[in-house]
Amino acid sequence: MSGNRSASEPRVTGADIEAARERIADVVHRTPLDTSRTFAEMSGAASVGLKLENVQRTGSFKIRGAYNTMAQLSPAEREAGVIASSAGNHAQGVALAGQLLDIETTIVVPEVTPAAKIEATRGYGAEVVVEGDIYERSYEYATERADETGETFVHPFDDEAIVAGQGTVGLELREQYPEIDTVLVSIGGGGLISGIGTALKAREPDVRVIGVQPEGAAHAKPSLEAGEIRELPDVDTVAEGIADTRLLETTFAIAREVVDDVVSVSDREIAAAVTLLAERAKTVAESAGAAPLAAALSDELELGGEHVGVVISGGNVNLTEHAELTRAGLHELERYAEARLAVAGWPTTVGDVVETVESEGAELDVLERARRTSVDEPNRVPVTVGLEGSGPAHLEGVLEALAGLEGVSVVERSLE
Template sequence: MLDVADVRAARERVAETARRTPLEYSHTFSERTGAEVYLKLENFQRTGSFKIRGATNRIATLSPAEQEAGVVTASAGNHAQGVALAATRIGVDATVVMPEHAPISKLKATRTYGAEVVLHGADYEAAAERAHEIEREEGRVYVHAFDDEAVMAGQGTIGLEILDERPDVDVVLVPIGGGGLISGIATAIKARRPEARVIGVQAEGAASAADSLRKGSISEWEHVDTIADGIAVGRVGDLTFEVIRERVDEVVTVSDSEIATALTALLERSKTLVEGAGAVPLAALLSDAFEYEEGETVVPALCGGNIDLNTLTTVVMRGLVETGRYLKIRTVLEDRPGALRRLIDVLAENRANIYAIQHDRTSRDIAMNAAEVVIDLETRGPGHVEGLVGDLRERGYEVEILV
């Protein structure tokens, strides 16, 4: 099984390519939770993700013959970029197979770092099958995204950095997809501070590790569904599962709504952009997904910041809805002069800001003498939304909340 000596040995190799990322105290999230919260900002890492650490360590340990043969891997995006950059830096040819619907930003970045990209399949598992075919056909070395001890050791250097700055850490929160990141971090943390808790966090729609721990054996999910595409993996690794079972204290899950809320909070309060997988640890803290004592030192590992801009728009809007900052309603008015103005006056009295209005007199779903109105509103929180909708209904408007 992976040993802390492997992580320590990886540290020097990883330092050649990867950055030492900041560990920043968050006044906002400390006040909100009662814990002493330090954010491990791995989203500031080269390639925008922790994956460069494991890829660098694995490729650095290749023999000369293996380097000559080249490498191949499969990835939804972050591991792809890590392998591409790590291979390019030492002159190793790299082919990366990505799912057909991989985020465009990650696809372009992987090519920019020097790898040949092959698009195949709907998910990571399908991409991995094609990558193994290329491995056999071309004699390349397969660099696994997580189920490889050299990769796990490289990721574990994050744990060493956390301990260097916060040797008194009580809880480390780590996202889990295939399990490579948490295996490395847990190995590093437990070796130097065994009393610290390492808690894994998964999205509810891709919770194979949590499911596997409950069952006592690896559970494979045929379908995963989450906005956290970086951890949208249907099966935890064989090697990583053994490390998780021995060294991880607990694995919890969070919903996509909770992930969106955490991502939005990081943007607004910490001015920090993360992808869905990067927001997962903070989502667990903000949603009370696990128990902790007031004043404990808690470190959420924000593992990456490579979010597609189209996805970001959707996730931020979801976060605003969840926090009562955005509201979309539908109502029906009598088709008479002044009816829309009176509705707008009610909204103004309640200090709701209008983003957009759609006024339709031709809908077949309403009476001939009526008009359907759909309004997008900026609101100030759940209490404001409740008061606004209540006032509208008291004044006789039949209000349907659309978002």
């Protein structure tokens, strides 16, 4: 839904974002800004403010852009309906916007989309079409169908109205956290950072806008440095919400004007950030939403003495995935140990194992009989345990205590 501006004019202005805020005001939540002394100390910043878009309607910021775009459709376009392609948050944003605006919506998803996400999208009244083995095939199908049927295709990020809607996050952030010096924002296709950057720079040009990408999908920095869009041949990251291969025309043009730098973080660092958000901020974040905090806590940035805004862009993660992420995060933080024990007197001795772990001040995450191998003694039962502690020294002490139990020996251990 491009405007009619000349090439010399900004694609999205502060005024566009202000208009978007008025348009969506009765629909979206003004999400909270939660300051964290813990993360300020860990990062060296003067303060850290978490902008919690994970508690937005549909669980992410996407409803902002989707509603702003669809609210501007003509009566004829509304009658023809809307189609979008997405395997995640954009799908639910478009579906809810369609429900609120009484517009029929169709969402095309790839075959790998989890059933829970499909049901959540249908729950907002959208028709879901499963088409294509990967997202790119779903995208092609949706755009081809839009050409054939006259439905309006709502792009997940490469659209000025989408960018303006996402920019309302920046307006709120500035009002809630006026002292802000730097903002950290995840980059997938670039719609969110383009909007936030435009909103903040319009009011305070000196605010640093820093994008964050996973190492396995780090396309933005090479593109901005080269002055042209660079596309990755493939992506490999746990942060599926920002696993895009490139920026597109609109977001690239805007990002060149408003993004000061882009940094990359590893999947391990992202998992640690997910874990710390759950533990310290009592906040459930998806991997893409936690990436900016991972950057704040990494060695990639110098944030000493600054007031840092961290946009937690979404929280749509199922419980099994979240549990796996937090366990990986504890490994990264060196607060998780796994061990293989040889136990005599099963199951009586297991009670001693449990009591010892508790008395040592650790948490027993896993305790189960292991599959016997050729190296196991016939008169011992192989057992695997997973332990959570405060650090490597604590965990080592717990394992030493277990090894000192009668009828228990520690066969293998891993503190990494």
